[in-house]
Amino acid sequence: MSEIIQFSPSPSLFGFGALARLPEELRARDFKRILIITDPQISTGGILQRVLDLLKHPLRVELFEEAPTEPLDVDVDREKERFGAGFDALLGLGGGSAMDFAKALSIVMTHGGLLGDYVGEGSVPGPVIPVVCIPTTSGTGSQNTQTSVFTIDGVKRGCSSEYVRPVFSIVDPQLTMNCPPVVTRNAGYDALMHAIESFLARPHPQVPERPILYQGSNPFSRGLALEAFRLIWTYFPQAVSHGDDRGAREGMSMGSHLAGLAFSHSGLGLVHALASSLGGMIDEPHGVCLAACTNMGLSYNLNACEKDYAVLGNIMEEENVSGSTRVPPENLLLNLQKLIHELDLPSRPSELGIGKKDAQKLLNNTLVQTRRTKTNPRPLDDQLHSFIEKGI
Numbered sequence: 376m377s378e379i380i381q382f383s384p385s386p387s388l389f390g391f392g393a394l395a396r397l398p399e400e401l402r403a404r405d406f407k408r409i410l411i412i413t414d415p416q417i418s419t420g421g422i423l424q425r426v427l428d429l430l431k432h433p434l435r436v437e438l439f440e441e442a443p444t445e446p447l448d449v450d451v452d453r454e455k456e457r458f459g460a461g462f463d464a465l466l467g468l469g470g471g472s473a474m475d476f477a478k479a480l481s482i483v484m485t486h487g488g489l490l491g492d493y494v495g496e497g498s499v500p501g502p503v504i505p506v507v508c509i510p511t512t513s514g515t516g517s518q519n520t521q522t523s524v525f526t527i528d529g530v531k532r533g534c535s536s537e538y539v540r541p542v543f544s545i546v547d548p549q550l551t552m553n554c555p556p557v558v559t560r561n562a563g564y565d566a567l568m569h570a571i572e573s574f575l576a577r578p579h580p581q582v583p584e585r586p587i588l589y590q591g592s593n594p595f596s597r598g599l600a601l602e603a604f605r606l607i608w609t610y611f612p613q614a615v616s617h618g619d620d621r622g623a624r625e626g627m628s629m630g631s632h633l634a635g636l637a638f639s640h641s642g643l644g645l646v647h648a649l650a651s652s653l654g655g656m657i658d659e660p661h662g663v664c665l666a667a668c669t670n671m672g673l674s675y676n677l678n679a680c681e682k683d684y685a686v687l688g689n690i691m692e693e694e695n696v697s698g699s700t701r702v703p704p705e706n707l708l709l710n711l712q713k714l715i716h717e718l719d720l721p722s723r724p725s726e727l728g729i730g731k732k733d734a735q736k737l738l739n740n741t742l743v744q745t746r747r748t749k750t751n752p753r754p755l756d757d758q759l760h761s762f763i764e765k766g767i
């Protein structure tokens with residue numbers, strides 16, 4: 376256990392029009408040769424061209440436009456020799472997958488070997504080619520985190536190291552304005568669960584010291600997570616149904632950005648561990664898997680943090696609650712199920728083709744997610760299997 380809390384945010388620019396500041400931010404760091412990592416949607420949708428228009432001489436830019444959604448380790452390993460050396464920075468432009476691809480590539484381009492060699496906490500041996508991130512969705516918050524997530528041997532895993540945290544990011548809500556409703560929904564649900572699980576994480580004094588900053592819930596992460604939760608809960612449905620609402624897009628951009636920063640200092644919990652296991656078993660987006668695992672994960676944790684459930688429940692029902700009245704902790708679960716239903720997300724894994732016979736596999740793949748489970752508010756015990764079986 377450690378008495379010391381570490382704060383490690385990286386610089387970022389936030390706001391409509393912030394993208395225009397990219398050239399001066401690169402110049403300030405003497406980054407001249409840049410490799411942009413993006414995906415086919417961004418490359419054909421106009422955003423890439425806007426970035427390229429900003430990056431004039433003497434900046435030299437190379438492009439990789441084929442970052443896959445939900446990448447595998449072999450996708451990254453396949454590309455690592457392709458670009459040669461001498462880049463001052465890798466620029467991840469897109470959703471979480473493009474940003475995580477840039478982070479993963481920076482590890483293997485710098486240190487060689489296979490991406491699988493760096494799975495877990497603190498396995499990256501030293502600094503990597505600096506990564507700059509520009510998100511085009513409001514979800515993962517990867518621009519603010521020290522983790523790159525990918526699927527390896529059918530399980531969603533990650534490399535977590537402070538060396539991988541982006542050196543700066545630009546979060547411009549304008550870039551999310553044309554994000555399709557389904558992508559807004561899936562990404563937004565991820566951001567919502569980052570805020571919730573960061574806020575609920577096991578208290579910092581109870582988390583053993585480890586080589587990364589998933590150090591448990593602490594005053595820095597709790598403040599960020601709570602404000603992130605408030606913003607996301609307020610603006611999420613509107614951003615999905617009315618994507619042209621600038622206020623809603625701005626609220627979601629800020630909410631997801633803060634949530635990423637929060638969980639990168641606290642860690643997450645069982646819902647993410649379950650969803651990562653599920654995501655390795657079926658081909659569904661991370662946000663969809665999170666929705667399907669929300670009830671089983673939060674039901675398991677309920678008794679361990681009733682007071683914090685009530686804090687979040689109170690924010691959800693702010694307009695209905697007066698003075699010191701506290702909503703019951705179960706309302707957090709009920710309100711989330713209502714939202715999941717409204718957004719047409721799955722409320723349990725069986726809606727995605729998983730059966731009760733898969734409970735043991737889901738459990739086994741969850742137990743290996745120690746990056747997540749060490750900060751879950753309730754230690755994992757023998758009862759988890761029955762929660763999973765019931766929850767499927």
Ligand SMILES: [Fe+2]
Nearest residue numbers: 515565569647
């Ligand atoms: Fe997530």
